[in-house]
Amino acid sequence: MMSVKLITFLGNVRKTEQNPKGYQLTKYQFHDVEEPYETCFVADAIARKFAVDEVRVFVTKEAMANHLEDLQQALQDTNIPVYPVKIETPDDSDRYIWDIFNKITDEEIIKKHDSIVFDVTLSFRSIPILAFLSNIYLQKIRETELKAIVYGEFIPGTSPTYMRDLSVFARILDWTTAVSTFQQTGRVENLAALAKNLGGEPVEQFAKQLEAFSQELLAARPVGTTWAASKLPALLEQVKNDSRPESTPLGLLLDSIAETYQQFDLNRGPLATLDATYEEAKVKDIQFLKIQLDMIKWYIKKGLPIQATTLAREWLVSLADYYQDTAVNSFSYKERDKLSRYINNFIPPSNTPKIPDIQPSSRLKQHAQGIADVWDSIRNIRNDIAHCGYDRPKAKEAAKLQAHLDSLEEMLDQLLP
Template sequence: MIKCLSFVGTGPLNPARYTYQNMTCDSNIIQKALTDFFHPDTITLFVTGKARERNLSYVINSLDCPSVSVIDIPSGNSEKEMWDIFTIIAREVAADDNILLDITHSFRFLPFLAFLTSLYIREVTGGTISGILYGAYESGEDIFDNTGEKRRISPVINLTSFITLVDWMMAVRSFVSFADARGIRNMIQNHTRSAAIQEQTDPETSLDDNIVQFAESLHTFTSSVQLARSIEGTYAASRVLKDLNHVQTKIASEIPPLGPVLGKISDLQSYAGIISSMSCWEHLEKERAIITYQVHNGLYLQAAELAREWMVSAVICSAGFGAKKLKENIRNEAETALHSLVRKMKHQHYPVTGIIKRLEKKEGWEEVATIWISITHIRNDLAHCGMNEVFGNSRTLEKQVCEIPEKLKRFFEIIRG
């Protein structure tokens, strides 16, 4: 259902010629013009006490709409009244509503409040905002109509595009704060499709391939981080930076909301690399950076899972088997060596292998065993979702996970030394 939400003002209702695209409407009442232009199923008029007294009857008498409702709102002279207005507007929107928001006669703070309320409603109810409309009476010039009456040409301006700025803000926030580029990818895809439609070309064949590829690469990187795929993550970060070189100038000029975040995207250099062109130690540094990135973005389970596997890889590199670090038998041997180190520390019997012999010679091997115990415990507690007789509470686990990057740094120093 198309629903127009409009505010009745308290000022004079001057003769105007409202225009929208190629349509015109001669009327003193903006709501009359909006019904002619957009044909809403219903109009809801929000009125203060003064607006009801001065102008409401004139507005209602001018309307030709199947359904008109009048809702009283306070004047907004206090913070409580502002929240009351928010609640009143919010009650008027349902999930399947297609909203036209007219802010022409909303006074003082009301345009701002109505806009934010509509955005909030959109997120909560799933309703659609198809138009934020403003009849710009003050911007036009005076004319005389065919009856000789003086009127002001008043273009109806659709401010709906500013909604996308909020969407961009949310998409950027998801990337910066939560390592999630799905929003940016979707916004870029929508932008390129809209641009193609405006240029009257086929949106499926005329998308900017470079920008689309950049969006996909960024999404691949954050997906690999969220799924703890560090090898794919380092490669994806490299691809993002390569693609960024092709689109940086175009993004700055055509997608301004994304411009400020390009610096954050450039920071992916810390994680970027092609495994075939890096030493085992270099790749471990990249992976450790990804683990730190996971921790900073609240991906605690992923960080703990990857940290445990990272320690196994570090032992393999230390033993000189870096080229085979993905081989199952090599990983099993390295993992067994770490468990053996723990048994040695506890003065228990353990199997002697080539890798354990190397570890035993490290100055600080006991610290290596202690870090292995700590991170393995964190990882197991998280992976088993606390379904153990003894488990850590959430706050304790969060604190422990946040300490993982420093523990891995120390682990790395000992193993490589």
């Protein structure tokens, strides 16, 4: 069962005759609560506001001796238990920082699926940042929910003290993770989900199309990729006009997103349908070959050998079709299979040349051997990958396969007209 826990900090404020509890009595005002909470302890106000199940208060031995009992008494009427978590007296060492981190992330303190309210009002030095980052870490490893990061803007002699929820800034790290995933792998699920959460039709349409582009790209479908890419520029321009503050993280990403899809945009304008894109690819055959080669390079850079070898093999067939100088439908499996068999004739051992299924053009004859040499190399790598390394002793280690892919890029570059 999910438990709502308040993680708070209590400093060792000196007690005086005028202020026997050390902490001053003040009114804590939340923006969505009409009446403020009047108390000496900000943790008291937060615990009541969020109706937490328990309070975990991080205290030094001095603070525990001077203030823990007072805090427990302040919350006595709520029946909310207050548990101390002992920490060392603050210093500037890394050991102190890791001690705090280890205790915040202790599974006995924060369990899987717990809902967490962090109070950083009284935390010391680097603790607010540490608490913030610890929470993000816990969200990933224990699937905790961040309910709020609360900060009380206490100014001595003024009342009320306004309470701010800073959890909105945790989204920045969510954006950071999503951007990193997109840049490293091309996957946009997290990025699109964050964009959709912003709301607004232009942003939602852009996020939806970005997902479609990513799906086509990662499925190694060059026609679908260029079709999806063609629709993104117009949608991106609409998103640029979004001036809402919460849209700022997305706005900062737009140039990076554009840089990714522009290299795969064949038409530099929206293509209405997938069929229309196939026709465009036939007309702009050399441009489309270059786009496919850019996709192969992108796969190699991102460490995606399956997509790289799969498309590289098909790219060689498309290159042979380009040199054939006919009106052959290069998207017909039957015609592409004929070209594949023709290329295979140039790969040894070939004791007796087979009768070709096509009448090769002079340009195809001129380039066939060069294509076949690369074809043989790609075929071996692709078969090794497709058979999952079960073809011993031919099977190679993954690192060696990647090395072959790195050299493949140069070989394909040399074949491009």
